[in-house]
Amino acid sequence: MVQTRKVKAFGPDVGTDRRKPIIEIRNVVKAFGAGVRAVDDVSLDIGEGEFFALLGPSGCGKTTLLRMLAGFEVPTSGDIMIAGERMEGVNPNRRPVNMVFQSYAVFPHMNVERNVGYGLRVTGVAEAEIKTRVAEALSLVKLGEFGKRMPNQLSGGQRQRVALARALVKHPKVLLLDEPLSALDAKLREAMQLELVRLQKTVGITFVIVTHDQDEALSMANRIAVMEKGKVRQVAPPADLYEFPNSRFVADFIGKMNLFEGRVSGVQNGNLQIDIKGLDRVAVPFTGSASGNIAIAIRPEKVKLGQTDPGGDNVRLRGRVTELAYYGNESHVYLENQTGMPISVNLKNATRTTLPSISIGDELWMSWAPTDTLVLTE
Template sequence: MTTSLGAVRSTFAPWDDPALAPLVVYDGVTKRYGAETAVADLSLAIYEREFFALLGPSGCGKSTLMRLLAGFETPSAGRVLLAGEDLAGVPPHRRPVNMMFQSYALFPHMTVERNIAFGLTMEGLPREEIRERVAAMLKLVKLEAYANRRPHQLSGGQRQRVALARALAKRPKVLLLDEPLGALDRKLREETQFELIALQERLGVTFVIVTHDQDEAMTMATRIAVMDKGRVVQVAPPPVIYEAPATRYVASFIGDINLIEAKVAAAAGPGAVAVETEIAGRLSVETDEALAAGQQVAVAWRPEKTRILRAGEEAPAGWATIAGTVHDIGYLGDWTTYVVVAGGLRLRAAVANAARLVERPVTWDEPVRLAVAPSSFVLLAR
């Protein structure tokens, strides 16, 4: 019996255990289409029972990686391994992998029940076993009452669950999800994200999801691989990706970020460096990187870690301040975003609306100062 990950999700980190072998390995994989390189000398490891996200913009190579694992594409160089076995030459239907397509690819003339049973029937499983598996899948996705309906009689969310049930019915070691929530409206998409998390934890199957939606990846994944131009730029759990991005690209791609140019002034003690900026003066920023004096870097911080100070308000001791003028205000319900122009840069501060809005405390064209705690800064050398 598979133990649920629900109670231990926060401590689930097999990638930190040197005794554990990964389930999926991309070993120096390159994929070319003529003169175009979709994936460039990429190595990546995915562990059993992970909910792993391949995240990046269109054309970055994430779908190609998924298709290489599914067997729909073959590497131009390198190897793809599953449970230690080189998959070279293994056709898609012989791999313990199943794929849920973005379009769902349901058969319109078949009932829900027959759609789920299709792959099992093609494998030639005994009729009774097919019936039992289909019944279990219908119960799993809560569609027992819809077994005899056809796809056009279902909502978008129901069709998505049918496609998921069909993919899981074959009991794959790895389930591949290609933009699985793209056709759903926002509210249903958010609900389905948590349903998928619960389902994956309950089944213990390794899920690999391809998405360009940062919120989707941050919500569901145990780890995220951020991709750019056929390469993996950073692989880490969502909190690390968000709080400690490795590059400017990752920092800008994941959520909103403020970023100012700086120059390394001098070392400022163990694990920190002093940098000079035009609009915030000299800052001391934590870093583990070895940096040379005069080196050009960037200092970044998140809008929600920014405090707005009006005239007469003082910043907490040790905080950096940046003077500017409120240029724009966006009320988002739970948050209000302020765009402040400072030294020609547009910086953002996000303020939680913790109380009912009676009057807006900060208004357009108002001179303000942005205050940021030193611990909120991230130094980006790349």
């Protein structure tokens, strides 16, 4: 049996890292044209040796922020410090960062060795040193045999490794990765996720990755900043982000979430009393302050289904099955309560020989522990 550990104490989210910051972003704004703010007053510290993810839907400003770190975009206002130095007026070729591009941008007219050695050659490193460092970098990404190949003789995954080796061979203080896995197929993507984590541990360099894929961010990063409309909504380690989202947006964006709008009716024994249409009064442990309209949220996999009323202090409601979806490892059950409110429940298909015997139209009890209920004020 695997031991469980506490994800996080209840309380306001802080999302800080005690490591020495290598990147300090202070009130950075990037405006394109009049009134369009791609990045809107973002402040972030990224610690040395972190695997940090910028996560958000397309158009949220995460790539613009990354490009400002690389120097391809200039902030309209605000400051960016990398390794303690202000980056204002510092050109991309003078910054202690290197980037892995979404398209990889592996030079098609150079073989793998020339590609990887390019960054050393243009800065005047001696040929003998280039040779050893290129060999090192290629073996790091497991492309030791491929030095003489041209990029068009490589698969997408291999080209990406070339792009990685080409950036890492420069020994940057920070490696920037712009949607590095989006062009790979699902199987390869999962393998590369583990590979990137291994690489980051091996070289010990700070990685900053931009992604719209929450699975990618959750599985690789040690901290994640969720962005929306140019603003950072929450910064937290993956498990905290998943289990303690600070807003409806984050809750809904990361994973699936059942959201119920309701009103606070009072506090009793440290429990927040919330009235929700279609449910009984719900009592949820909550230490913050909340009043008026709020939402409670419950993850689909934390809801239990049963034929009978489970009783106790569980939050519970009855509903009718409207939809069933089988995913192999899981089955998703979609229900509706009397008021037509949709709720989804995920069930693990934990054994091979049995499936939950549920069919469309069944009336079932849904229940979950009060401590699994989230209170969202924003």
